[in-house]
Amino acid sequence: MATAFRAASSGYxxxxxxxxxxxxSSLCGDVTELLTRRGREASRxxxxxxxxxGRPSRGSGGEADALFAHFSAELAGLDSEEPLPLPSDPVVxxxxxxxxxxxEEADQLRRLTESSLRESQLADLRGARMMLExxxxxxxxxxxxxxxxxxxxxxxxxxxxxxxxxxEAAAQVHRRAGTGRVGDSEQFMAxxxxxxxxxxxxxxxxxxxxxxxxxxxxxxxxx
Amino acid sequence: xxxxxxxxxxxxxxEFATESSEQARPDRPYCVVVWNDPVNLMSxxxxxxxxxxxxxxxxxxxxxxxxxxxxxxxxxxGDREQAERDVTAMHRYGLxxxxxxx
Numbered sequence: 001m002a003t004a005f006r007a008a009s010s011g012y013x014x015x016x017x018x019x020x021x022x023x024x025s026s027l028c029g030d031v032t033e034l035l036t037r038r039g040r041e042a043s044r045x046x047x048x049x050x051x052x053x054g055r056p057s058r059g060s061g062g063e064a065d066a067l068f069a070h071f072s073a074e075l076a077g078l079d080s081e082e083p084l085p086l087p088s089d090p091v092v093x094x095x096x097x098x099x100x101x102x103x104e105e106a107d108q109l110r111r112l113t114e115s116s117l118r119e120s121q122l123a124d125l126r127g128a129r130m131m132l133e134x135x136x137x138x139x140x141x142x143x144x145x146x147x148x149x150x151x152x153x154x155x156x157x158x159x160x161x162x163x164x165x166x167x168e169a170a171a172q173v174h175r176r177a178g179t180g181r182v183g184d185s186e187q188f189m190a191x192x193x194x195x196x197x198x199x200x201x202x203x204x205x206x207x208x209x210x211x212x213x214x215x216x217x218x219x220x221x222x223x
Numbered sequence: 224x225x226x227x228x229x230x231x232x233x234x235x236x237x238e239f240a241t242e243s244s245e246q247a248r249p250d251r252p253y254c255v256v257v258w259n260d261p262v263n264l265m266s267x268x269x270x271x272x273x274x275x276x277x278x279x280x281x282x283x284x285x286x287x288x289x290x291x292x293x294x295x296x297x298x299x300x301g302d303r304e305q306a307e308r309d310v311t312a313m314h315r316y317g318l319x320x321x322x323x324x325x
Contacts, residue, residue, distance in 0.1 A: 095317070096314070097314060097319055097320075098321065099307070099310045099311070099314070099320070099321055099322060100321050100322060100323070101321050101323065106321075109307070109310075109322075112307075113307065113310075113311050116311070117311055117314050117315060120315050121315065124315075145274065148267070148270075149315060149316055149317065152263070152267065152316065152317040153317055155262065155317075156262060156263075156317050159261075159262040164261055164262055165261065166261055167261045169261065170261045170262065197264065200264060200267065201264055201266060201267075204264065204266045204267050204270045205266055207270055208266060208269065208270050208273070211270065211273045211274055211280075213279060213280060
């Protein structure tokens with residue numbers, strides 16, 4: 001049985017079973033796949049013509065290619081007037097939401113910021129998978145926020161698949177997970193969702209203890 | 224984030240493009256709104272407000288409760304560039320967030 005996150009000497013740690021670590025890691029992998037696919041779709045549809053510029057880096061190595069794709073997508077966003085298509089998958093739409101209620105402005109902001117948001121989410125997921133390689137799972141203080149974000153990304157993904165769109169729907173999922181019966185895949189998803197919720201809650205409860213208290217109430221971030 | 228240099232460009236482009244339609248001025252203040260959703264945990268949202276904006280524990284809790292009970296809360300105000308950065312940060316944390324003119 002897993003134990004929740006708790007503060008350790010220089011970060012946080014949780015004892016997770018091998019199958020639990022594998023499951024979390026593969027879920028991170030699934031979300032990575034969705035976001036990567038979206039990246040391809042977005043750079044294709046924004047009329048990114050870099051494909052024929054004969055860059056030698058093409059196909060030579062993951063990191064360089066990813067970086068190149070990232071910058072070319074950014075540049076395509078800068079000089080293209082074409083809006084990026086809205087993500088068709090509701091999960092991707094939830095992870096890369098509109099940044100304005102005004103549709104025109106939302107389009108523009110998506111064109112300018114989506115690729116960097118996507119890249120940072122991918123980096124969080126990559127880091128989380130690495131931390132899930134070892135047992136017990138030990139998260140250094142400096143990596144806790146990124147790990148927590150990745151867990152949250154996975155939770156949001158499951159929540160969207162489970163169609164949690166109200167407090168009532170959320171309560172229903174928790175009730176369903178609590179029955180302990182072996183059911184269909186939706187039952188399984190509900191169990192995983194509840195497990196990740198518990199894990200994330202424990203991590204952030206522990207992290208909240210260590211956020212330094214800044215100045216006085218209203219003064220915000222004066223230094 | 225990796226686009227610290229790029230965001231200056233982004234900002235210019237943004238102002239340039241909106242100028243004709245909305246008479247947006249670079250000095251016009253913007254605010255960042257976080258919206259309620261049934262998934263994000265209360266402890267998580269409080270933590271994000273504290274760590275990203277440097278709000279006190281009490282202020283972060285108040286804002287979180289405002290989001291929870293009223294459906295939305297303004298969590299920061301600033302120029303356009305700052306607001307874009309904050310909204311993207313909120314999205315990175317998985318919160319529903321938009322920017323609007325103050």
